[in-house]
Amino acid sequence: MQYENVTCPHCGILCDDLSVEVSESSVTPLNIKHAHCLRAFEQASIKDADLPSPQINGQQTSLDEAINKAVDILKTSSQPLISGLIADVQACREAIALSEKVAGVIDHANGPYMRANIAVLQRMGKVKTTLAEARNRSDNIIIFGSQIIERFPRLMERVLTPNKSLGADNTINKKITIIDSQAQPVNQQFDQANINYLRLDAPNLESVIATLELIIHSPAESEQDCNIDKSLLDLYQQIIASQYTTMIWYTGLFDNVAAEQTVQIITQSIKKLMEQVRCVGLPLGGSKGEITATQVATWQTGVPLPIAFMGGTPVHNPVLYDGVAMLENSEADALVWLSTYSSDDAPPKTDIPTIVIGHPGLQIADTTAVYIPVGIPGIDVRGLACRVDSVATLPLQKIRNNALPAANDVLNKMIEML
Amino acid sequence: MAIKLTGGEVYDPAHQIDGKQKDLYIIDGNITHSLPDNEKITHTHDLNGCIVMAGAIDLHTHIGGGKVNIARTMMLEDEHAHPHLGNHICRSGNGHAVPSSFTTGYRYAEMGYTACFEPAVLPVNARQAHMEMADTPMIDKGGYVLLGNDDFLLGMLQSGADQSAINDYVAWILNASQCIGIKVVNAGGIHAFKFNQRRLDVDETSPAGITPRDIINKLSRAVHELGVPHPLHVHASNLGIPGNFKSTLATMAAAEGLPIHLTHIQFHSYGTEGDYNFSSAACEIAEAINSTPNVTADVGQIMFGQTITTSGDTMMQYFGHEHAHPKKWTVMDIECEAGCGVVPFKYRDKSFVNALQWAIGLEIFLQVNDPWRVFLTTDHPNGAPFTSYPHLIKLLMNRSFRNDAFNIIHQDAQKMSNLASMDREYSLYEIAIMTRAAPAKILGLTDHGHLGEGATANITVYRKQDDVERMFAKPALVFKNGTLVVKDGEVIETVKGVTHVVKPEYDKSVEKSLSKYFADYQTISLPNFKISNDEMIECIGSEVKVHPCTQG
Structure with a gap:
């Protein structure tokens, strides 16, 4: 089946003139030729049979078990970092709510840019x-x-x-x-x-x-x-x-x-x-959805990313709460990595327990505490993304059916259990 | 299952009820005046010593969209100076001048407001505005979509398009953007600024080859002929310029007797007299409103203190940037549609201009005779944050309080104002008109703004006290759609609210020329520009409530 006016969220320009052929599990843009643009669609073309299951320490498990484990990690964490945020508006909304709930720090993977x-x-x-x-x-x-x-x-x-x-x-x-x-x-x-x-x-x-x-x-x-x-x-x-x-x-x-x-x-x-x-x-900018993430954060909290919630109110401080630096300096004791657009954006290497809510093509190390594969916004999940100029917001269509849950639903379940 | 409100003094101007003791019942989110035989009362609120009004409605408040987010980002100092803790039901937040979305909803509800309208929704930014408003809990929302500087409309006017074609486009944009009204900001001026023109008067030909008068005229007619309840909502030309009252009067006249709403009219009521070449033209403006029944206005009162101004009017915001406090400012040209300018301001009572602005706003309130045609706004956050409304109400209701405040403003401003000689004190009934009944009427919200049989149970109960500022700041009870959401000025339950829209009919063939326009010039496709009802619910997060248009 062919879908028209499909939005590509893989750079901040958010071109929405793509014609995309969906055949079984493969998604193929018909009217663009740039390798960079095509790459993310190739990565998304995963057969249903090859879709990963949720994992705990590399072992397959159910979605509920994976969520339970993630919640356990966050309950015992004293300084969680919610990062990546390579996601649509709905997932970013929930990621902010989660950060508030666990009194964590939230930043985007492209925060420094x-x-x-x-x-x-x-x-x-x-x-x-x-x-x-x-x-x-x-x-x-x-x-x-x-x-x-x-x-x-x-x-x-x-x-x-x-x-x-x-x-x-x-x-x-x-x-x-x-x-x-x-x-x-x-x-x-x-x-x-x-x-x-x-x-x-x-x-x-x-x-x-x-x-x-x-x-x-x-x-x-x-x-x-x-x-x-x-x-x-x-x-x-x-x-x-x-x-x-x-x-x-x-x-x-x-x-x-x-x-x-x-x-x-x-x-x-x-x-x-x-x-x-x-x-x-x-x-x-905006190649990893950072415009979306910071727009949502700004209207929900009044301040842009990165934000810390440990004092009970949202505090923006780009030096103290830089996600990359916090990991380097061992200032976080748990990491939630939200990365739904491409399989290139794997979580950073770290010794702390990591919960990945992400693209089904991500390469996940067996040492990763929890991995919950989720639907790709604009392909498996309907969503919204903010363009580089922070003015236009584009709809991301659902053009394929599969069994993967939406990231926002997973995050919402975690919030409810915390 | 009924809730009984008994013993309260009811103010319901829509039904000419002026402080009469009357019992009300809430059943299934609606108001009834008598209890059906089969209904049981589950809870009775004894409201002796209380005042009962419908939930308040703010018809002009900047609470959503890109400019608000720019303002939040620019005002980090304001955000961090006003942190708001969350609790088991409320989300945390920040900000006084431009609060975060959740905080905005809580603060409005805590003052007894149950609906707010964002007056500058840019078509291309409508999704974001609706998303921000969807994340603003407690209150109903709605938006006025911006036209009058968009290349598509200007092109139509320039080529002499029929009124019916303009009507179709206006109806289409209301449907596509999920809005309830049409707003014009500095008609043609934002577009002209993109051509480096720094001023545009009402009868001056713009770079698009037309005049602001043409734009106001055609758009006010379109809104009227489509049967959109809310008149064309107009931010007139020359905001903030001494002598601008003449362009304000010309803008009123441009509607040629059709309904027109002049917004934040205080900023458009300036003369050029006196040593400072800046004077009050409130009298001329109020007289014009009094004698022109098709005109309504909201005031846009300023209050002294720090705030930030956010406007679509790039031309005049750029002009005003030299007065920025702190010294920072943003202007942005937007998508061949509009623009925005964001400039922080600190209004000071010891500044002649600011002091006179303050007096001019109050002069307008006190000189417009009909409270159904003048609305209580501060153009949040441009004149002041919306949380200053209780103070403003006290200024209107209490002459000695007002005169005490007047006596400490800049002395030269005192000499240029006749405010102290004005005896008028607004009554509770008049306050109920201008904050409830009249906004509901002018927006076409037939089941809001009143306490009649069958009305939506948006009800605010105030504990009667001498200090009306305290009274209006902290209602005893607020019901939203029948749910008790605020008690003693604090949120006790959170609700979402809906988005009020109109969906006027139009000739679908308008999309033919629009499709070509989008394909040739725009960077978003036409199908993705339009926001559907199911997208509003599933992605944006707000249910849509459609209000009828009555054509002809």
């Missing part, structure tokens, strides 16, 4: 746009880091190079500038006439972004500065001459320690430009 954008929003706000707005309004695109195009395979097709636009022709034939430092390898695919691929003599991307900010804040002085690359001075003039410039970044490509500062510099640049022209940001 979210922090910079959130911190800068908290400190100074932002100027942003959405996918359709960039597609139709923008005549000038600046992309910080060529790898963005590989991370978001259909960004070009869906947003940056539209066949039609609500705006003038210059919004169809956008000026696209991709900026890298020469320290980055050459990306051959951008050797195209319609893309200005600037590989600048700079130690890293961050220093290029800082130089651009310098020009934006002091254009006259910068013109006189022979250390500033002329192509960046030209880019500034192009921004001033354009109707609607969109700056695109992905914090995963920045040096993680400096990411917050880098995002702040971009935001300062945009806000300065706004005094004169229209300029907006379009930060990308």
